[in-house]
Amino acid sequence: MTKSVDAPEVLEEIGLRGVELLTNPLYNKGTAFTAEERDELGLWGLLPPHVDNIDGQIDRAYQAFEMEPSDLEKYIFLRNLQDHNEVLFYRLLMEHIPEMMPIIYTPVVGEACQKFSHIFRQRRGIFVSYPDRRRIPEILDNVPRSKVQVIVVTDGERILGLGDQGTDGMGIPIGKLSLYSLCGGIDPATTLPIILDVGTDNEERLEDPLYIGWRNRRIRDERYDQFVEEFVENVIAKFPGILLQWEDFANRNARRLLERYRDRLCTFNDDIQGTAAVAVAAIMSALKVSSVQEIDQNYVIFGAGSAGIGIAELLETSLIHQGLSQVQAREKIWLVDRYGLLHKATPDLQAVQSPYARDLASLNFGDGGDIGLLEVVRGARAGVLIGCSGQGNAFRREVVEAMAANCERPIIFPLSNPNACCEGEPAQILAWSGGRALVATGSPFGPVSLDSGISTIEIGQCNNCYVFPGVGLGVIASGARRVTDAMFMKAAIALSELSPALSRPGASLLPALSDIRAVSAKIAFSVGMEAVRAGLADPSIDSEEALQARLEKTMWYPRYKRFKYRSG
Numbered sequence: 001m002t003k004s005v006d007a008p009e010v011l012e013e014i015g016l017r018g019v020e021l022l023t024n025p026l027y028n029k030g031t032a033f034t035a036e037e038r039d040e041l042g043l044w045g046l047l048p049p050h051v052d053n054i055d056g057q058i059d060r061a062y063q064a065f066e067m068e069p070s071d072l073e074k075y076i077f078l079r080n081l082q083d084h085n086e087v088l089f090y091r092l093l094m095e096h097i098p099e100m101m102p103i104i105y106t107p108v109v110g111e112a113c114q115k116f117s118h119i120f121r122q123r124r125g126i127f128v129s130y131p132d133r134r135r136i137p138e139i140l141d142n143v144p145r146s147k148v149q150v151i152v153v154t155d156g157e158r159i160l161g162l163g164d165q166g167t168d169g170m171g172i173p174i175g176k177l178s179l180y181s182l183c184g185g186i187d188p189a190t191t192l193p194i195i196l197d198v199g200t201d202n203e204e205r206l207e208d209p210l211y212i213g214w215r216n217r218r219i220r221d222e223r224y225d226q227f228v229e230e231f232v233e234n235v236i237a238k239f240p241g242i243l244l245q246w247e248d249f250a251n252r253n254a255r256r257l258l259e260r261y262r263d264r265l266c267t268f269n270d271d272i273q274g275t276a277a278v279a280v281a282a283i284m285s286a287l288k289v290s291s292v293q294e295i296d297q298n299y300v301i302f303g304a305g306s307a308g309i310g311i312a313e314l315l316e317t318s319l320i321h322q323g324l325s326q327v328q329a330r331e332k333i334w335l336v337d338r339y340g341l342l343h344k345a346t347p348d349l350q351a352v353q354s355p356y357a358r359d360l361a362s363l364n365f366g367d368g369g370d371i372g373l374l375e376v377v378r379g380a381r382a383g384v385l386i387g388c389s390g391q392g393n394a395f396r397r398e399v400v401e402a403m404a405a406n407c408e409r410p411i412i413f414p415l416s417n418p419n420a421c422c423e424g425e426p427a428q429i430l431a432w433s434g435g436r437a438l439v440a441t442g443s444p445f446g447p448v449s450l451d452s453g454i455s456t457i458e459i460g461q462c463n464n465c466y467v468f469p470g471v472g473l474g475v476i477a478s479g480a481r482r483v484t485d486a487m488f489m490k491a492a493i494a495l496s497e498l499s500p501a502l503s504r505p506g507a508s509l510l511p512a513l514s515d516i517r518a519v520s521a522k523i524a525f526s527v528g529m530e531a532v533r534a535g536l537a538d539p540s541i542d543s544e545e546a547l548q549a550r551l552e553k554t555m556w557y558p559r560y561k562r563f564k565y566r567s568g
């Protein structure tokens with residue numbers, strides 16, 4: 001294991017001593033409190049006599065992590081560590097990002113949410129429950145943080161691909177905020193996970209005697225909107241300048257809430273905008289690898305929900321930047337949902353889908369009825385195929401072969417999570433395309449061997465953690481007043497430039513997770529400069545150097561401080 005070297009210690013005066021200090025995860029250092037600190041802070045006898053440094057603690061914690069028999073128990077172990085000693089938690093994660101990220105976030109966080117009420121140990125974040133709606137100001141006053149910079153909020157209705165988990169969805173804001181600190185260097189002391197508990201329609205939860213949420217069916221009518229409104233109003237009043245991320249809301253609410261609030265505070269929806277930025281970045285990188293211009297390609301998106309529409313919109317923006325008109329850009333983007341190609345008469349067509357709905361009469365393929373994926377891939381002469389439908393193995397052999405017949409390097413991204421919902425196995429996509437496809441996935445997949453093991457293709461993971469922590473860091477450091485679509489476009493461009501596949505054949509389209517902090521810093525810079533350009537940044541940031549200095553100051557690194565007691 002690589003040993004870490006701590007920077008010179010920073011001295012901080014704190015008003016905590018004894019057990020109160022040891023039970024505060026932001027300050028607790030456990031066995032790393034020195035003899036001098038044990039004197040000063042009343043810790044003698046409360047800790048074993050040996051004084052550790054953080055490297056010894058990391059070794060011990062990693063051994064304990066390895067001894068946990070299942071992924072869920074590893075998750076419980078890490079969450080427990082987070083609730084006791086945040087610096088050690090993040091340092092351990094930083095040394096084992098590829099191994100531990102799938103534990104604290106997808107896919108294991110999904111299982112943790114499904115069992116959240118059963119593995120519940122200790123509170124973290126805040127619970128805003130519908131029956132307590134008149135107490136929202138009091139609830140926010142109870143937040144044990146003096147300064148809050150980022151909130152991630154969910155109502156638990158569409159947790160990953162797992163549907164309604166009610167209050168058990170709290171695992172998601174906790175996990176996302178851990179990634180903000182791990183990947184983007186946001187000080188965990190300034191982050192706040194929130195669950196809006198508006199009930200659940202999950203029968204299993206409603207009948208579970210251990211369920212920790214409000215045992216009631218979901219509030220869905222105007223009472224829901226009123227509740228969210230009261231919540232947002234109070235958040236703005238209590239934490240002016242806050243960055244609020246909406247997470248895992250059902251499709252019907254995700255877009256509405258984003259549109260309603262995006263001009264009232266600094267806010268975004270990661271399922272829509274973050275996903276789009278990562279996917280478009282990977283598309284841009286793949287197009288560069290295949291030496292095809294963005295405007296010369298045709299794009300099929302399979303699954304026209306939150307993620308699919310978000311990707312379509314950002315792609316459209318990108319194509320317009322490349323010189324196409326809006327009409328021309330939309331003509332290149334083909335959306336396929338459960339009834340086949342979206343068209344003007346598709347049943348229940350949503351307002352956000354309609355810009356991409358085709359006029360069937362104007363097509364030179366199809367027979368006027370529903371047009372399936374294979375026919376669209378052929379008819380549109382698609383070179384890029386993105387899956388966000390949740391339909392496992394929907395990219396059948398004929399579909400992949402049709403993509404391979406359309407162009408030299410078909411770009412095929414089955415993005416749906418978890419693995420059972422993934423539209424195609426990378427190994428099969430590569431085999432069916434004669435090894436020519438450029439593949440990235442939503443869930444992690446190992447490398448694929450080609451030509452009897454002569455070459456190896458790394459499969460990049462379109463993980464949203466490549467973008468949202470950097471966007472958050474850029475917004476906070478630049479003091480941006482709003483989060484704009486242009487910031488996500490800049491984030492996508494910055495990420496695409498860091499693709500290892502641009503310099504090494506067979507390499508992943510996305511950077512290594514172990515480089516994530518450097519990736520976030522680069523994205524944050526691009527986002528911050530966009531805030532400056534748009535006149536949304538703190539006016540004191542008047543140059544690239546000023547932004548860079550602010551970024552470096554904002555980026556938190558997990559290291560112990562030296563504590564002195566402050567009485568009174």
Ligand code: NAD
Binds near residue numbers: 161278306308336389
């Ligand atoms: P969503 O529910 O908003 O959208 C899913 C869409 O798929 C809906 O429009 C639905 O009608 C459509 N669909 C259902 N059955 C279909 C079928 N048989 N054929 C075609 N379309 C069908 O969900 P979402 O938030 O857009 O997420 C979709 C999937 O994408 C999930 O599995 C999610 O895990 C994944 N996702 C991946 C990433 C990533 O890789 N970074 C990010 C976000 C979402």
